[in-house]
Amino acid sequence: MTPVAPAPAATAAAVPTEIPFASPHAAFVRTPSAPTAWGGPRTGHEATLSDRVVSYRIQARLDPEKHTVDGQQQLTWRNRSDRPVSAVFLHLYLNAFEGQGSTFFTERSVLAAHGDSRGVAEVKKGEWGHIDLGSVDQDGAPLKWRYVHPDGGPATDHTVVRIDLAQTVPAGGSVTLDMNFHSQLPRVIERTGYVGTFHLVGQWFPKIGVLELPGERGATEPRWNVHEFHFNSEFYADFGEYDVRMTVPKDYVVGAVGEQQGDPTPEGNDLTWHFIQADVHDFAWMAAPGYKTLDGEYTGPGSPRVKVRVIYPAEYAVDAKPVLKASIDSIAYFSQTLGPYPYKTLTAVVPPFNASEAGGMEYPTFFTADNYNPVAPKTLNEYLLDFVTIHEFGHGYFYGLLASNEFEEPMLDEGLNEYWDDRMLRERNQMVYLTQPVWKFFGVEAPLGPFMLERMVSMLAHPADPLGQNAWDRLSSSTYGTVYSRTATAMHDLEERLGKPVMEKAFRDYYTTWHFRHPSIADLQASLAESSGKPAVVAQVFEQYVYGTDTVDDRISEIVSDEVLPLAGTSIKDGKRVELSNDDNDEAVEKQRDTWEKAHPDAKPGTGPFPWKTTVTVRRDGAQVAQTLKVTFADDSVETVRWDDDRRWARFVFTKPVKATSAELDPEHKVYLDANKLNDSRTVKANHAASNRWGSDFAALLQGIYTVLGTL
Template sequence: MAPVAAAAVAPVAELPLAPADAAAVRVPSAPMAWGGPRTGSEPTLSDRVVDYRISAELDAGKHAVSGKERLIWRNRSEGPVGSVYLHLYLNAFRNEGSTFFTERRVLTAHGRSRGVASLKKGEWGGIDLASVKQGDSALKWTFVHPDGGPASDQTVARVDLAQPVPAGGTLTLDIDFLSQLPRVVERTGWWGDFNLVAQWFPKIGVLELAGERGATAPRWNVHEFHFNSEFYADFGRFDVSLTVPSDYTVGAVGELQGTARSSGGKTTYRYVQGDVHDFAWVAAKGYRSLDGHWQGPGSPPVAVRVLYPPEYAGSAAPQLKASTDALTYFSDTLGPYPYRTLTVVVPPYNAEEAGGMEYPTFFTTEGYARVEPGTLNQYMSDFVTIHEFGHGYFYGILASNEFEEPMLDEGLNEYWDQRMLRARRQGIVLATPLLKTLGFAPELEGFAMERAGAQLSQPADPLGQNAWNRLSSSSYGTVYSRTATMMHDLEERLGKASLERAFKAYYARWKFRHPSVADLRAVLEEVSGQPREVDRLFEQYVYGTAHIDDRLAGIDVEEVLPVAGKGGVAEDSQSLAKRIAAQREAWRKAHPNAKPDEGPFPWRSTVTVMRAGAPAPQLLRVNFSDGHHQDVRWDDERRWARFSFTGPSKAVSAELDPERKAYLDADKLNDSRTVRADGSASRRWSADAAALLQTFYTLLETL
């Protein structure tokens, strides 16, 4: 019998990695990107790509988590895949040679950091892969550096497979790992008996296809864990069992299944959640909980739980209320909240850097011993909670790429948070309880605060730039404030109702699909019907570093007097002067109660405006001596313009943006002028300063 020839094996092409400079996508995604829009008729909320089944146990004394993970991944591409990439985020905290700490040293020298703690011996963390298997085959892995980071970085591992995954096929990996939590420095870690377990398990990268977020061919999107960046992952299902000491309180992403099982001083909890792209949890000793419920149109019943330490018991009820209020606002203005749980974690004293982090159905916030109504700490408590909840939409459900386009999460979320606070009529009360008692409680409107921190005069980086390739951490910080300010002005230009329709369409079209900035731009253009305004701001701010600085350059007023010559007969200047004087005298007799600047001749008022930055639509308002005003639009490419007004009264002042709608204008102090000097503003500021000093000295006398 003749031997049978072996079947030819198709060669496996090496798939490229998304480049380190990937950012600010300009080409909208294909209509069927990520499986197309989710209509609600599908069996699952997302087109699930990955399934994680993890069993993990916390060694509370060592703050270490041993885990067994079964990862099932679906190859969406039309060709075989021979290698996959795993994020090992926790290795950012392995040593100072990681990309994270290398960038931290440079960027914080030119800006700020949310965490400044230095890790000592015994406080570092990381993930150790004990084994990675495909079936019975033990696989090898190597650390790679997609963004050109230091060779000592170990946050991305390439795993070469024993058998390629065919087009449309699935891969199953069995992974044993040990995660050592760092002492809390940023985002994750332990402090005392508190353990925030985040970025803790091997997570597969995203295989993007042509027509998705600017990709022109299949590619792996798997960036290193940078100092200024967060996350990006495929949607899927998590089934996670957590074993902890029985006297620890546990909270996690998703729904607790059944009753926890206890044995030998340990308790095991099982959490399951589909249609999310990350999993985090907390295990803490001595924690308490406050439970609530929420229900909204189109949403399932939501169980809301606040977990808090005893020292911050005063935060529990305010955090619960802010969370349920946010559920209502975001569901009403974007789309229904699709999950059944929401867990809010208040970190303990000395673990503040663990606060302000977001995961699907789970976030950490800030703690206060007491939240005093009408003070700054109430605003901060509410704002942080609303902000972290809002990530559940922009980072969670919309699932933008926080590495490459942070403005789609941090920026849009900051904008929507401020809209919610504006709707609540909740400004920033710049007062402590003591100052409030003394009657000094000034209030700042939220978008005014965003504008103040937006670096509008000299932005160093475009908003659409990726998270880590920025001048400084402060420049990265403007992703929040400058995006919020830009969107505020876009709302003013498009109209509130038009912009709200556009954002509802953006959510409906791109939920569970990973949009790009080009996809956001396309929806705003289409739904608003005003592509010129959308394009102008995107080109200036998302793709560029423009600034706006329009100013009132001058007001010139002259009386329009008769010219020499009467009835075609020559007239000398002396005769003209007599004729003018006679007309004035006759007019005064006829108008005995006229004001000094009123008379028989009209006034010509000429207002000059100039711009030192990008063109922007402006409203110019000119106020006249008789009390009326005239408005004119300045919306063209001219660097300067003059507007003349002729009438019975003369201009006394003029102002650009009189209704204070253009927050992107870098200098609002040069937007107005008066014909005569007016010291009322400086007198007002002097009076306020004097009053503040007087209050301060009075306080000193009482001590």
Template sequence: MAAPPPPAPAAATSAPAAAGSAASTPIPFVSPHAANIRTASSPDAWGGARTPADATLSNRVTSYTIEATLDPDKHTVDAHQVMTWRNRSDRPIDKIYLHMYLNAFEGPGSTFFTERRTFSGSGHSRGAAKLKKGEWGYIDLKKVQQNGQDVAWRFVQPDDGPKTDHTVVEMDLPQPVPAHGTLTLNVDFHDQLPRVVERTGWWGKFHLVAQWFPKIAVLELPGERGATEVRWNAHEFHYHSEFYADYGNYDVKLTVPKGYTVGAVGHEASAPVDADGKVTYHFQQTDVEDFAWVAAPGYKTMDTTWTGPGSPQVKVRVIYPPEFEVVAEPTMKATTDALTYFSKTLGPYPYKTVTAVIPPYNASEAGGMEYPTFFTAENSEEYTKGTTSQYMIDFVTIHEFGHGYFMGILGSNEFEEPMLDEGMNEYWDQRMLTDRKQDIHAASPLMKKLGIDPAIPPYAYERASGVLGINFPSDSLDANSWDRLSNSSYGSVYSRTASTMRTIENLVGRDAMAKAMKLYYERWKFRHPSAADLRDALAEGTGQPALIHQIFDAQVYGTQRVDASVVDVDSAEQLPQAGTVVKDGKRVTITESEVDKQIADAREAWKKAHKDAKHGGPYPWLSTVTVRRTGAPLPRTLEVKFADGSSETVKWDDDSRWKRFTFLKPVKAVSAELDPDRPLYLDANKLNDSYSVKKNGSASSRWAADAQALLQSFYTFVGTL
């Protein structure tokens, strides 16, 4: 069992209640189980779509000015913060809610650690380390004032989590914020950083400082992400959840010991100031939702610049420990390649910086995290082309950069709709890797010496890791991040979303999907779309609304299995039959012997007329192919091959549970296969997609391919990045 957290200072419980607070109608929290948003946001949500005529990239709501000092020996940060917040609603606000994310690591009683214990053993988790005495982390509010008056506050649990969870604080404002007015809060706070166990913290002298400052929750208005009334979106810090915040500006000064390498969200606004053995760095960034930074002594930097149409010149920096220098250059290349790809396929990158941080040995759980203009990548002592090490370094770098679009520029709510960030990002990452023709290789040196070098395409990996063999998904794709059956169910958001979107792309065509994704990005950049907004953009952009709604109902909002099979292939030669017929107005009986002679004569005459024919005869064949669905009715293609080498392709695009297709041909059918081009990455079982009259090895070959894909899952970690 984990050691108990250190006792909290008295100030961490609450501050004195302020007298004379004006009463107002309470504003409710969003449901603890909010998910599966089906109602599209209104066109003017979040201030409406951003256009080139707008003076700012986002409809800025918040502003944070922070002065912080790191004590690397105690692993603490002491800071003063001035936060401004604009009340977008039409009513006065006398209570606000701040996220205190760092308190997720204060002890075993937090929602985060409670759920971590619940989900342990049910699939992969990001980290398994246990914090000991002196390794817990927390955030203490030292002073909170509004216009010189103390602000009363208390911890609350909007998601009905344990009372020992302190990741959300409610504040009673001495002076209510008028409708469309602005609030200014002065906050002094103290961070005790945790040892790196997941996402944030220290290891040795390395400090990744993330989820570290009090951050105001999002006040959503009617017409935004399914809201029908003004509401606070202020979820606790759940084990599987990440973040959601308003767009705003950050002006942050960071003081660290001399000799430390520092990187952060945004750009350096001025030259570092050196005084008394310490250095103060000044970073600024507009139109983002978060701020994180890193400080470590002896770390190296690698710099380059990138330019692209519609983007400013971008300074790209990789910060890395000397022991992992081998992956610095690959991380840089993957970052600049991702800048080019995402800017071309979605929209221009709007910021002036990108910073990638490679964590040190024993702090791998600090890797694979994303913040605006700033992310942590993968560390490794090896980078060899054509191996798993290359794929992992490249994939993780591209994936974390990609969050800058799907989490950052598109402002997805990762609490309630992780598929919009993790899942959609996974889809676009794999699209980039596919366009790069970068398959996954997992062969050991010995296997390669033996000439064995299995490779699997990126989307095939996604299918194998999250679709193959799953009869019925336990949770819908648009379920929130914590109401999940298991770790694996949450992890499947990545692969199932990627497989779903790839399936749509294959059905509507690559160009149509590309157009739809650009529409989604352009319409919702610097806003906060829901799954319903993605659905409508795809429906409009692809020009196939019925198909998009069908797939969203079955997969995004539902848990339908996708599977179909060829049940039987039956062929019968259409021979004359004994019986009575009407001939010249009279009923005549034809006997079996007469029929036999008629058939024999016809065959003999046909052979004489077709001496070189290898197939066919005087009578046609009626072939019947029976197919059956045991899952969602997605459009299917049936290819039937005949004895003479010819083939016919038909569409099965209705919602029938089974169907018979008939073919009258000179030769019989010898095999039938559903979707020979394999467009449906959601298909749970490819082994039943074909049927052959004669035995062949195609099914076993497909089984081997699926087995290879599953084996690859051992070598490649994707699920919780």
């Protein structure tokens, strides 16, 4: 590894300085990281896939009656900085669910009240969760710890602790901490917990924060990135190694991050399962009795042989094969378009009935899908099951391998993942089908593709927050949800401007440069700009939507098509001025028209002896975006012009032998960011078909569908 800065040798005179926290309102980063950030790009020739900063050895025991996990943990952490460290900070994520005084619940009461969101179930007596940190030792010396609030959250939030070390960790040195903990799982509120005998054990162990160095994600000095557990946020951690043993009742099935090490070991009425996985940054597992498994595998260039397993309850046996197929297809698609899948396992879990909040959650090599019964071809259930499976697998790249900071820049995971998932669904030609009468009522032909559905729920007309905003400084849960759909829509439009092959190459380069590291939004912009060779186009999209809240709303305000007739008045003929009165002019026009009609008895409306002048007026009510204007005429001929300047309005004039029938902006439907597609077209003669096609009532109908998809 090439360090960001040379680590000086520790001396007796080295005095630890207090390392600050990352800003409680940190969001999009504008300064690209240093080339050597996080040790520089991984070439594949290093001894390990990632620069392993931390390792965990955990022994855990599940009490399925009390829904508790008791654990002993040995954590070894390496100080990458150029200075000694006297205190470290750990996440106790599970304390988000201990009561209404946590940062999570404090924000939930505000954000969820202003929009649809997951994680809003009522918590009844006995259903809260927490994690109690017990003793912490450093080389046998007991250490003191206390709760801290890096983001200025309520004093009743206990999701971050500070541990003061008995001995400082020198620059480049390591420290090993031994600790025990007791985790009370909540009934599933959001992403973790139990329902009946089913246990999804996530965010369950003390987890060290990230010490960022100068040149990494905009840092100018070392800082602890260790945010409280916010309502809309997820996670961020260093890469490392996990060696975990879980003891559960012998009739329980277990699935987890990583590779299972042999058969479970009997211990009386229990079994101890052993899983190991390196080069990941989190660990989760599930345990439940009576679950079934379905196995498959993937083999492809650059990847090891991947064992793929689906774990499912009997009531959702119908989901097992579709989830297995979508998982294997996802490995193939992401491997071919971004980079080879580097791990040897992938486990997908179908949650049981009444545990929907446990579905749609991702961890490295391990995710929970959704549950549907029945799942018939070309139905909404089939689409949703495949969508969620592909989406949660995709997190294995954008959250897992690219390891972006989901606290501060959720767009890099949720948004980019949504975009890439939609690309895969588009390649599969997978559409949304609803009942035919509903579609016919709105004048729309089924089916619709994934990107069209994304734009319908993106709140494009009035975006409240930049896409690059952090997870918690948002107007509402609904506006946070647009991180998914609006990012996918913005990337779709950028792809249309750059070209599909260019966009795919740019993302492949981004992945190659930044996998097993921690890129920022500025790193994404720099990578796309360099790879595409069109930095101005990339910069415009980022300024308008990632760093800002611009909207696009171009419209055709008027189309007029009139005959160009001879004009009354005086003119010079044979050297003399002659006068043509209105009556004489009208008579001459009618005579010429009669003669032409007799010669053309089958002529189409809009044709005749005189040319037609068509004027189309376009208006711009939002940000500038390159547009194409298409005008169609009575003889089915078309004229197209480019509107690619900063004028707020423009008029385009066409003189042709025939009358115009219609005008349309964006005829190839490339600009999905346009907030109102209804006003993109006009006809010379009134036609209400467009309003049926693009009615706002139809968009509201689909909002219900995407309530599920928008927060996965």
